[in-house]
Amino acid sequence: xxxxxxxxxxxxxxxxxxxxxxxxxxxxxxxxxxxxxxxxxxxxxxxxxxxxxxxxxxxxxxxxxxxxxxxxxxxxxxxxxxxxxxxxxxxxxxxxxxxxxxxxxxxxxxxxxxxxxxxxxxxxxxxxxxxxxxxxxxxxxxxxxxxxxxxxxxxxxxxxxxxxxxxxxxxxxxxxxxxxxxxxxxxxxxxxxxxxxxxxxxxxxxxxxxxxxxxxxxxxxxxxxxxxxxxxxxxxxxxxxxxxxxxxxxxxxxxxxxxxxxxxxxxxxxxxxxxxxxxxxxxxxxxxxxxxxxxxxxxxxxxxxxxxxxxxxxxxxxxxxxxxxxxxxxxxxxxxxxxxxxxxxxxxxxxxxxxxxxxxxxxxxxxxxxxxxxxxxxxxxxxx
Numbered sequence: 059x060x061x062x063x064x065x066x067x068x069x070x071x072x073x074x075x076x077x078x079x080x081x082x083x084x085x086x087x088x089x090x091x092x093x094x095x096x097x098x099x100x101x102x103x104x105x106x107x108x109x110x111x112x113x114x115x116x117x118x119x120x121x122x123x124x125x126x127x128x129x130x131x132x133x134x135x136x137x138x139x140x141x142x143x144x145x146x147x148x149x150x151x152x153x154x155x156x157x158x159x160x161x162x163x164x165x166x167x168x169x170x171x172x173x174x175x176x177x178x179x180x181x182x183x184x185x186x187x188x189x190x191x192x193x194x195x196x197x198x199x200x201x202x203x204x205x206x207x208x209x210x211x212x213x214x215x216x217x218x219x220x221x222x223x224x225x226x227x228x229x230x231x232x233x234x235x236x237x238x239x240x241x242x243x244x245x246x247x248x249x250x251x252x253x254x255x256x257x258x259x260x261x262x263x264x265x266x267x268x269x270x271x272x273x274x275x276x277x278x279x280x281x282x283x284x285x286x287x288x289x290x291x292x293x294x295x296x297x298x299x300x301x302x303x304x305x306x307x308x309x310x311x312x313x314x315x316x317x318x319x320x321x322x323x324x325x326x327x328x329x330x331x332x333x334x335x336x337x338x339x340x341x342x343x344x345x346x347x348x349x350x351x352x353x354x355x356x357x358x359x360x361x362x363x364x365x366x367x368x369x370x371x372x373x374x375x376x377x378x379x380x381x382x383x384x385x386x387x388x389x390x391x392x393x394x395x396x397x398x399x400x401x402x403x404x405x406x407x408x409x410x411x412x413x414x415x416x417x418x419x420x421x422x423x424x425x426x427x428x429x430x431x432x433x434x435x436x437x438x439x440x441x442x
Contacts, residue, residue, distance in 0.1 A: 059178060060105055063089040064096045064120065065112040065139065070160075074110060074139070077164060081171050084108070092116070093123040100127075106134060108155070108174050113140040124154060128212070135174050154213075156204060165377055169203050169325040176200075176295070176323070177208075197274070197292040199229065202299065202344070203326020211272040220245070220257070221264040226329055228278065228287035229294070230340060237284040244336045296344060299323040303351045314367060317355050321371060324348045349375060349382075356388055365392045380412060383425060394432040397439065402432055 061084050063071050071089040078086055087106070090096040092115065100106055109127070113120040124136045135155040139162060155177060156170040177198065200206045205226060207214040216222040223245055228236060238258060245261075246254035262285065266275045279286045302320045306313065328341035352375045359368035369392055376385045386409050393402035406429045413419050 059084045059107040059175060060087045060103075061085065061108045061110065062087060062096060062099065062106055063110050064091075064093060064115075064123070065089075065110070066091045066115040066117075067112070070112070070139070074162075077162065077167055078171075080164070081168070083175055084171060093118045093120070097123070097126075100134065104133075107178055108135045108137065110137050110139050110158075113138050113142060135177060137170055137174070155206075165374065168374075172322040172325050173200060173204065197289060199292060199294045201226070201229070201328055202295050202324055202330075204330045205332060207269075207272075207274075209272050209274070214268050214272060214274075217264040217268045218261065220261045221268050223332070223334060224261050224265050225269075225278075225287070226332070226334060227336060228285060229289075230337065232287045232289055235281050235284045235286050241285070295323055295325075296328060299344070300347065303347060306351075306355070314359070314364065318367070321352065321355070324351075345378075349379070353384065353388065360388070360392060360395070363395070365396055368392055380409075381416070383409075383422065387425065387428060390428060390432060394435060397436060399433065399436045402429075402436070 061078065063074050063086060065071060065074075068089075068091065075086050075089070078084055087103070088096070088099050090099065093111075094117075096109070100109075111120040111124060120138060120140070124138070127134055127136060137156045137158060138154055139158045139160060141160045155174050158166060158170060177200075197207065197209045205222065207225065214225075216225075224241070227241065227245060238255075242251070242254040242258055246257050249257065262278070266278055269275050269277065277288055279288055299320065302323070306317060306320060324344070328344050329337055352371050356368040356372050359365070359371075369389070372385055372389050372392070376382070376389065379385070386405065389405055390402055393399075393405060406425075410421055413421055
């Protein structure tokens, strides 16, 4: 995928180029300090798939630029990169792929790249369908690490945060009638009954209005004092991840690329930073599923001596939960297999310090014994 950068700070061009160079799937083909020059370049290069755009720039703002691109190009994905968190809600009123806050971490950028690539693949799949199948609009729903709904008409622009939350709630219960009383309790808890009932009425209306521009108004159906979300021709990332992760019981060298594609589907917690209270159980279930998948895959990779790939997956998982001893054990095992005593010692020492600082405890006896055994083995091998 070809990428351009639009930021009035040249130093950000250098930073983003260096970070993006880690992903062979993407290529930075241009960097601009103003939107007009960027637009001219885009007009002459219609194959650009993604633009990283700063919001606050001298001259035209990134949001104005994105709004104009939203009208003239459905193939160009836009990611905002900015220092201003307060623009997030307004930014998502546009059909943007993601919103990054400076300083951008490598892990967060990777999630964005994976999401953009997934959107591109979904779009390609749609274009390859026979003409008679295109009348059925395929819906792409992203829920892992973010929350968005889009089809070939564009991305849903939520009229209110509650309309987005209501769709998310119905999505997890799609095909089932959800009583109004349950929605009032779970989504509008804390309000008086009368106020919650009125707010629900308004939110249902706003939700349908949000979906209408994409031809999806009728997917939310009223039924017996409740509502049903009826979806067809839909790709939902958490469903894809759950299905594909469950199929990969064992792997060999020929399965590595398939494994990495499945792992990339999990770009973050369910519904991202929305933190819906009613979704906590499902969010935790997917987080556990992802951790279990990565550990299982890493064990297989270690068995096949594919330690480089295993390290990458485990470090990503470890950054999510640095207190998980089972992940540390696997990392230490890899360092031992690679003969990297320096990395082994640093990994173990950092973990011991973290336990002491955060929990005031020492590592388990099993971990200490594993570390001592690995160090002794490396020392013996070196002496021999």
